Amino acid sequence: AQSVAQPEDQVNVAEGNPLTVKCTYSVSGNPYLFWYVQYPNRGLQFLLKYITGDNLVKGSYGFEAEFNKSQTSFHLKKPSALVSDSALYFCAVRRALSYGGSQGNLIFGKGTKLSVKP
């Protein structure tokens, strides 16, 4: 069975400091990995994805994530946090299929609340 674990319910960071939001996954075969952000009363917004290639992927708003196959992790990072980054962050996985396609639905983690204080 596929699953995603986000071990921290909340991450607190001071503005200007680096931030990391952790994600580990379990999937048979190769994964497609995603990060989404949810602001209050808003829908889920796509941040970045790993499909193949470089293990370090860059996304919106200065965020990046590192795919580590041996540790089955896909941690979200940002070198310098902003107060406006405070939101709920979701990691998600889809199962890649052998011919290059993927199984349709996303499997989400339970989310990590990021709080950035000035």
Add this chain to the structure above:
Amino acid sequence: GAGVSQSPRYKVTKRGQDVALRCDPISGHVSLYWYRQALGQGPEFLTYFNYEAQQDKSGLPNDRFSAERPEGSISTLTIQRTEQRDSAMYRCASSLASSSPGEQFFGPGTRLTVL
């Protein structure tokens, strides 16, 4: 351009009533997904369509839940004889194709409250 839209944004209903939730995907997107998100949890898959064909409904919790996408565009998720445990945020997403590795684009959600 226009994103995914959902209506209504908020729905309050009494137990036992039927509700219909609507999703209008991004124009040209082949695949449409329904998820349910409980408070403090991540979205959980319900069902998805490619064009008008329902490809996977394994996430629908029971036979009170059904979905359709008759013309391959707008989709309706229907919950019959609602129960309090059905209260949640219902999210719709669309993508170019389910077989591609691309991201899904989410609508704002419908907050359903069953009294």
